[in-house]
Amino acid sequence: MSESHENRRIGRSAGIIGAATMLSRIFGLVRDILFAQLFGTSLAADAFNLAYRLPTFLRRVFGEGVMNAAFIPTFTQHRIDQGEEESSRLASQVFWALSILLGGAVLLAMVAAPWLVALFARGWAGEPEKLALTTHITRLIFPYVFLVGLAVLVMGMLFARRRFLAASLSSTIFSLGWVAGAVVALTFAEETGPRLDYYCYGLLAGSLGQFLVQLPALRNAGITLTRWRGPRMPELRIIGNLMLPGIAGLAVVQINSLADTIFATLLPTGAVTALSLGNRVMLLPLAIFATAVSSAALPALSNQVHTDGPVRAKASVSFSLRFLLFFLIPSTVGLWLLARPIIRLLFLRGEFDEESLTMTAAALGFYAIGLIAFGCLKAVAPYFFSMRDTRTPVVAGAVAMVVNIIMNAALYKPMGVTGLALATSVAGFVNLALLLAILARRHGWLESPVALPAVRMSLAALFMVPAIQWISPLLEPAPGSGTPAQLAHVGGTIGAGLLAYGAASLIVARDVTREVFASLFGRALSRR
Numbered sequence: 121m122s123e124s125h126e127n128r129r130i131g132r133s134a135g136i137i138g139a140a141t142m143l144s145r146i147f148g149l150v151r152d153i154l155f156a157q158l159f160g161t162s163l164a165a166d167a168f169n170l171a172y173r174l175p176t177f178l179r180r181v182f183g184e185g186v187m188n189a190a191f192i193p194t195f196t197q198h199r200i201d202q203g204e205e206e207s208s209r210l211a212s213q214v215f216w217a218l219s220i221l222l223g224g225a226v227l228l229a230m231v232a233a234p235w236l237v238a239l240f241a242r243g244w245a246g247e248p249e250k251l252a253l254t255t256h257i258t259r260l261i262f263p264y265v266f267l268v269g270l271a272v273l274v275m276g277m278l279f280a281r282r283r284f285l286a287a288s289l290s291s292t293i294f295s296l297g298w299v300a301g302a303v304v305a306l307t308f309a310e311e312t313g314p315r316l317d318y319y320c321y322g323l324l325a326g327s328l329g330q331f332l333v334q335l336p337a338l339r340n341a342g343i344t345l346t347r348w349r350g351p352r353m354p355e356l357r358i359i360g361n362l363m364l365p366g367i368a369g370l371a372v373v374q375i376n377s378l379a380d381t382i383f384a385t386l387l388p389t390g391a392v393t394a395l396s397l398g399n400r401v402m403l404l405p406l407a408i409f410a411t412a413v414s415s416a417a418l419p420a421l422s423n424q425v426h427t428d429g430p431v432r433a434k435a436s437v438s439f440s441l442r443f444l445l446f447f448l449i450p451s452t453v454g455l456w457l458l459a460r461p462i463i464r465l466l467f468l469r470g471e472f473d474e475e476s477l478t479m480t481a482a483a484l485g486f487y488a489i490g491l492i493a494f495g496c497l498k499a500v501a502p503y504f505f506s507m508r509d510t511r512t513p514v515v516a517g518a519v520a521m522v523v524n525i526i527m528n529a530a531l532y533k534p535m536g537v538t539g540l541a542l543a544t545s546v547a548g549f550v551n552l553a554l555l556l557a558i559l560a561r562r563h564g565w566l567e568s569p570v571a572l573p574a575v576r577m578s579l580a581a582l583f584m585v586p587a588i589q590w591i592s593p594l595l596e597p598a599p600g601s602g603t604p605a606q607l608a609h610v611g612g613t614i615g616a617g618l619l620a621y622g623a624a625s626l627i628v629a630r631d632v633t634r635e636v637f638a639s640l641f642g643r644a645l646s647r648r
Contacts, residue, residue: 139288140284140285140288140289140291140292141288141291141407141408142408143289143292144288144289144291144292144294144295144407145295145403145404145407145408147292147295147296147298147299148295148298148400148404149401149404149466150295150299151295151298151299151302152397152400152401152466152467153466153467153469154299154302154303154305154306155168155302155319156397156466156467156469156470156471156472156476157306157467157469157470157471157472158302158305158306158315158319158470158471159312159315159316159393159471160390160393160470160471160472160473160476161389161390161393161394161471161472161475161476161479161480162312162389162390162393162471163249163250163253163389164253164312164316165390165392165393165471166250166389166390166391166392166393167250167253167254167257168254168257168316168319169392169393169396170237170240170241170254170381170385170392171237171254171255171257171258171261172257172261172396173240173381174229174233174236174237174240174258174262175226175229175258175261175262175264175265179264179265179268179269179272191214191273191276191277191280194210195207195210195211195214195277195280196280198210199280204342207343208342208343208344209346211277211343211345212343212344212345212346214273215270215273215274215345216345218269218270218273219266219270222265222266222269222270223266225265226262226263226265226266229258229262229265230258230259230262230263233255233258233259233262234251234255236258237251237254237255237258238251240381240382240385241254241381241382241385242382242385242386243382243383243384243385243386243387244385253316257316257320260317260320261320261323261324263324264323264324264327267324267327267328267330267331268294268327268330268331270331271290271294271327271330271331271334274287274331274334274335274338275287275288275290275334277338277341277343278334278337278338278341281341281342281343283337283340283341286333286334286336286337287334287337289333290330290331290333290334291330293326293329293330293333294326294327294329294330295326296326296329297322297323297324297325297326297327297328297329297330298319298322298323298325298326299322300322300325300326301318301319301320301321301322301323301325301326302318302319302322304318304321304322305317305318305319305322379521379524379525379528380395380524380528380540380543380544383528383529383532383540384532384537384540386532387532387536387537390475390476390479391479391536391537393476393480394476394479394480394482394483394537395483395537395540395541397463397467397480397483397484398463398480398481398482398483398484398487398537398541399483399484399487399541401455401462401463401466401484402455402484402487402488402491405447405448405451405455405491405495406448406491406494406495406498408447409443409444409447409448409451409495433503433506433507434503434559434563434564434566434568435566435568437499437500437502437503437559437566438566438568438569438570439568439635439639440499441496441499441500441566441570441574442568442570442573442574442632442635442636443635443636443639444495444496444498444499445492445495445496445570445573445574445577446577446625446629446632446633446636448491448492448495448496449492449574449577449578449580449581450580450581450584450617450618450621451488451491452488452489452491452492452581453581453582453584453585453617454584454588454614454617454618455484455485455487455488455491456485456488456489457584457585457588457589457592457617458588458592458610458613458614459481459482459484459485459488460477460478460481461592461606461609461610461613462481462484462610463477463480463481463484464477464481464606465603465606465607465609465610467480479536479537482536482537482538482541483537483538483540483541484541485538485541486538486541486542486545487541487544487545488545489542489545489546490544490545490546490547490548490549493545493548493549493551493552494548496552497548497551497552497555500552500555500556500559501513501555503559504555504559512555512558513555515554515558516551516554516555516558517551519550519551519554520547520548520550520551520554521547523543523546523547523550524543524544524546524547527539527542527543527546527547528540528543531543573629573631573632576625576628576629576632577625577629577632579624579628579629580621580624580625580627580628580629581621581624582624583620583621583623583624584617584618584620584621586620587616587617587619587620588613588616588617590616591612591613591616592609592613595608595609595612595613596609597609
């Protein structure tokens, strides 16, 4: 298969995943809007957001992070070498092994919830009400890890077979269930306690739906989940050995998260929630573009490494980076310039007040600085995963962790939530630079150009600044204006910025623009 054909295949797959992810993220934004209306940046909001981080650690270890990074390359090679029947058997064994691991981990975590909460919430040591509420929420939502972990593994199986649509749309079911819980809470409960419980029940319902909705597509892909026969397949041990350094790498990431949370609990009430909401808005373009490219590229890279060696794989990494930068560079500019209007549009209602708006917008702006690094990491890391190297990302992540913690300690007092967000962004660039340097040292520089196209796309993105600064005051809504006026302001300003970027990119970054759109819409477009 030619390099251009593989690039188009990755681009089209990323487009499918990105479109499905966008739908899921839209419902996710609806959920966050309802959450802000229900709880604002109150004690209850902080308690939920901290509690949610604890099961998220296990979900990332046994789900979309380490599990699939170890599973997809092994599954792809096993399918090429052994055929469909044996690959289906491997998938089944991994499923049941993960079920046992997740079940035990969830039960243990629910028992240990008070100690886990105390570990994360060091700044709340003198606030027993916060600690008790956070412990209650932690125990209530921890079972979702079991359901989502299995759902994401099934998603990885479908991705490995390049069945992207059903797997990607399953995330929308998850978001819909959570939105339903928020609507029930808003409609049928007036007190904070019952509202939190209904909100958590929606989370559990959504995670169950995400798992169940993928099973028909899995059967159509020829994978059947037969009963557990014990850890007899050598590939299970291979996957386990690959997961161990990956788990260490996730531990590094979670130490970062723990450090951010500890420092946030030392700030005034609302800091934990402001960081969480700002981060989630930043994750919207990251999920639509970067996660989509990462999910589409890993099966392709695994196949290329196994059949053609690292040269073809590096070419795919170069394309993935150019593809991502085309979208992430203007996203960074837009989020930085429009952080406050975006947060005002999404969350300023109910319990979410002006103080909440100021904190959350500041966090979003400084998280946006790291958007390019966070996105490009999702293009570079799969290269190492495809070569069954889950150790190298651990080393780079550990260095970035140290940078993050040092900057947190230095910046949280003078800068507040913005200092914590800035530390995370800088650490992301350190992580990316180290991975690129290691890749170049071991396997040579990327054959296809990335740096010069990035400079050209950055120049194109600069044209967004005057466009946004010109149109924004014209569309600025009057104080007290409702959602339609705010939506017109944000939508019109974003539209003007994108038009300016699109026109400039056709002039100063024409080759990359044609490459990206050709990969999304087919070869014919590239000939126009």
